[in-house]
Amino acid sequence: MTKPLSQFTLKEEQFRTLIEHNIDGMVIIRHDRTIQFVNPAACRFLGRQADQLLGASFGFPVIAGQTTEIDLHGQNGLVTPVEMRMVTVEWEGQTNYLACLRDLTERRKSEEERKRLENQMQYAQKLESLGVLAGGIAHDFNNLLMAIVARAGLGLRSVGPESPAHPHLKHIEKSGLRGGELANQMLTYAGRGKPTIHSVNVSQLIKEMAHLLRVSISKRAVLSYDLAQTPPPIQADPSQLRQLVMIMLTNSSEAIGEQSGAITLSTGSITTNLEHLKDWYVAGDVPVGLGVYIDVRDTGPGMDADIIPKIFDPFFTTKFTGRGLGLAALLGIVRAHDGAVVVMSQKGEGTHVRLLFPTSVDEKLNIAPFQPLATSWNPTGTVLVVDDEEDVRVASQLILEEIGFTVIVACDGREGLALYTQHAATITLVLLDLTMPHMNGEELFNAIRQQNMDVPIMLSSGYTEEDASKRFASEGVAGFIQKPYLIDTFIEKIRQVLETEN
Amino acid sequence: MKSDLKLYLPGQPPKSHVAIKTLHQIRHEQLQQEYEIAIIDVLVNSQLAKAKKFFAIPTVIKELPLPIRRVIGDPSEKEKVLLGLELFSST
Numbered sequence: 001m002t003k004p005l006s007q008f009t010l011k012e013e014q015f016r017t018l019i020e021h022n023i024d025g026m027v028i029i030r031h032d033r034t035i036q037f038v039n040p041a042a043c044r045f046l047g048r049q050a051d052q053l054l055g056a057s058f059g060f061p062v063i064a065g066q067t068t069e070i071d072l073h074g075q076n077g078l079v080t081p082v083e084m085r086m087v088t089v090e091w092e093g094q095t096n097y098l099a100c101l102r103d104l105t106e107r108r109k110s111e112e113e114r115k116r117l118e119n120q121m122q123y124a125q126k127l128e129s130l131g132v133l134a135g136g137i138a139h140d141f142n143n144l145l146m147a148i149v150a151r152a153g154l155g156l157r158s159v160g161p162e163s164p165a166h167p168h169l170k171h172i173e174k175s176g177l178r179g180g181e182l183a184n185q186m187l188t189y190a191g192r193g194k195p196t197i198h199s200v201n202v203s204q205l206i207k208e209m210a211h212l213l214r215v216s217i218s219k220r221a222v223l224s225y226d227l228a229q230t231p232p233p234i235q236a237d238p239s240q241l242r243q244l245v246m247i248m249l250t251n252s253s254e255a256i257g258e259q260s261g262a263i264t265l266s267t268g269s270i271t272t273n274l275e276h277l278k279d280w281y282v283a284g285d286v287p288v289g290l291g292v293y294i295d296v297r298d299t300g301p302g303m304d305a306d307i308i309p310k311i312f313d314p315f316f317t318t319k320f321t322g323r324g325l326g327l328a329a330l331l332g333i334v335r336a337h338d339g340a341v342v343v344m345s346q347k348g349e350g351t352h353v354r355l356l357f358p359t360s361v362d363e364k365l366n367i368a369p370f371q372p373l374a375t376s377w378n379p380t381g382t383v384l385v386v387d388d389e390e391d392v393r394v395a396s397q398l399i400l401e402e403i404g405f406t407v408i409v410a411c412d413g414r415e416g417l418a419l420y421t422q423h424a425a426t427i428t429l430v431l432l433d434l435t436m437p438h439m440n441g442e443e444l445f446n447a448i449r450q451q452n453m454d455v456p457i458m459l460s461s462g463y464t465e466e467d468a469s470k471r472f473a474s475e476g477v478a479g480f481i482q483k484p485y486l487i488d489t490f491i492e493k494i495r496q497v498l499e500t501e502n
Numbered sequence: 503m504k505s506d507l508k509l510y511l512p513g514q515p516p517k518s519h520v521a522i523k524t525l526h527q528i529r530h531e532q533l534q535q536e537y538e539i540a541i542i543d544v545l546v547n548s549q550l551a552k553a554k555k556f557f558a559i560p561t562v563i564k565e566l567p568l569p570i571r572r573v574i575g576d577p578s579e580k581e582k583v584l585l586g587l588e589l590f591s592s593t
Contacts, residue, residue, distance in 0.1 A: 057570075068576040073558065
């Protein structure tokens, strides 16, 4: 049975053991604020020997409530965060203060880790909501651009190359497609771009880009390479990787600006963990085990620490002409490849950006065969076009009628089903928008399939194919085309669908 | 007579502004504004902090009038800071 503490009679030696082995620091402070006693734990926190502390002025401990957190500064420069508690005690016949000090180093570390995880979570949520927003805007934007590009294309076909209107229409078509690229950059940022995955040797990929890279950067910047001979392959979309390298190089070059400077592009393999990256800003998932890196270092002006977390936010830019989408798209692409981007920079010290990708052993080769454009194709038959956007609907109708189809149009799923039922015997192809009122694309698809399992149904959407496939679970779609598209691309896609079906 | 209060803080944690407010309150209410208050961030002025040989941060030091008095801990506790610095209301 345990005796209550009051019944113990402790010898001085036992007291000494308790105090000397206490992991909490104990400091006796006299009314004149000088230290009268310190135990070994307190000496350790204060980074001094007992004889350096005895008689020194400690200060009057002020506690709010029960405890107060303070930082103890050791002579060796080490700072120990502690929780201080104070009681008044009788010491050598006088009323003194006993300050008890509990080491908070581990607690602070776990708090920082918790905060880091919270920030990561908040960042993921922010990306998710921005992704939804960007996806929605890109979708609507692509529908509008579809009408612009298609009408310009139809105009070009009508007027012929000799017309004075030809260059203007060509310019409208080109600007529309550039708008589409911008919308797709937003989709890429949102992690909704569609990568075409290959096994890639990053060093080889960069070597092949050497000329392009040289002409893309400022003439005042000296570009040097330190590329690993045979880095492990990674599973990646080569065109997106090229985009990443271009974004990093362009940013470095623009950071150097009119000054002279150097940019180093290097590749290699490395095993990284978060401990290695404690001084870096990390976004994305750091690969577990061996990873492949692409590094870009520049001797530009560098960045303040508070700027670094913002550089991946869409529309954040420090450049007069920047749109603020380059690094946002970079992060989107890296995340889509299960990789991470880490940044280290200091004002006046240049910037070091590292992309980390997981390595791969299986080599999937997924090269789409080149399909030449149809030069002469004279289709016949009836196409049912179902789209709630009038401009898109009419543009598609005009294109299809021009190449020889008979076209029936419907402005929503319900009308689409009624028209399909009425003309089922003559319809050779259904072109279907994904999001529509009353009855959406998928509902209409299933309703048509109940009547006819064979009629080819092609999807058209302002979303990417990957995003559209998430919204459209049904199987058996004959083809997909993302708006906005060039007339020739549209015709070629339809030709492929009909030839495959036949 | 010129009198000085110096508050040494570890960077700018959220509690800092409460401590600074409390010191100004003490100056305004208790000391008839005859004290000058300096706020020193030891992360920015690390050399100064080293020279002062602090044991702990936050610390408030009354340098003038002598004797020098310092309090460590939570400077937002007005009454205890006054007691620790041996400053008593002149009202």
